Amino acid sequence: MPVQNDKLxxxxxxxxxxxxxxxxxxxxxxxxxxxxxxxxxxxxxxxxSPPDTSEFDVDLGTVANTDQAQSLPPNVILIRVVTSQLDSPGPIRIAVYDSAENFGNPDRAIIKDSLVPIDGFVVWEIQLGILPEQFAIAAYHDLDDNGELNRALFNAPVEPYGFSNNARSLVGPPTYEQTIMERPSESTAIEIRVY
Structure with a gap:
């Protein structure tokens, strides 16, 4: 007769x-x-989702106003990058790309630079003659000044970033085609918001 174990x-x-x-x-x-x-x-x-526009306490009317176009330097494009992180001393980094193959790879950018924002924005002046017929711009606010766009879960960026045409995508970065700009024929100013 089998004995039943009380422990089980x-x-x-x-x-x-x-x-x-x-x-x-x-x-x-x-x-x-x-x-x-x-x-x-x-x-x-x-x-x-885009940020609430009240976060940006920067007067954007001076460069974007069409009446001010005559005050721009000749044959340049002014790229104003605006950030909502007013307290961060980290630089805003920018890269200009000339093809879909190079897009997103800062080592292959035709122009790249970084400036520390003052009052929440930076402005780059680029001569029109050095820009290709079509180009795309990517920028990010390097909050910790480590030279790269920090990412979190699912490779989502955790630092403010933006693209020409203020293009956004639900999954991953926008495509090169979404960010393409035509080289202007005369001096102009554009704005990119990084968030």
Missing amino acids: PFRSPNEKGRYRRAWKESHGNLLLSFAGVIFLIGLAMIWA
């Missing part, structure tokens, strides 16, 4: 798999998947 709990055949059956009956996998999708959609919306 006795389970009846009906109790085996009770939790597994309850999970299946309540459609646990489906509900968990639904919650995961809602969570990811929420993250994407937060990540891709």
Whole structure:
């Protein structure tokens, strides 16, 4: 006659798999998947949503005003990059690209530079003659001044960044085609917001 061990709990055949059956009956996998999708959609919306414009306390009217176009230097493009991180001493880094193959790789940029923002913005002056017919601009605010765009979970940037045409994408960076600009024929000013 077998001896029953008191240390091991006795389970009846009906109790085996009770939790597994309850999970299946309540459609646990489906509900968990639904919650995961809602969570990811929420993250994407937060990540891709533009900031409240009241965060930017910078007077943007002086360069963007068409009446001021005559006061621009001849044959230049002025690129004004505005940040919401007014207290950060880190530089804003900019790169100009001439092709989709080079886009996003700072080592292949045709022009790259960095300036420390004053009052929340920096301005670059680039001669029109050195720009190709079509180009794209990428900029980011290097808050910790480590020379690279810091990233977090799912490779999402954690430092403010922006592109020409103020292009954004829900998943990953915008494409080169979304950020392409034509070289202007006369002096002009553009603005990029990094957030």
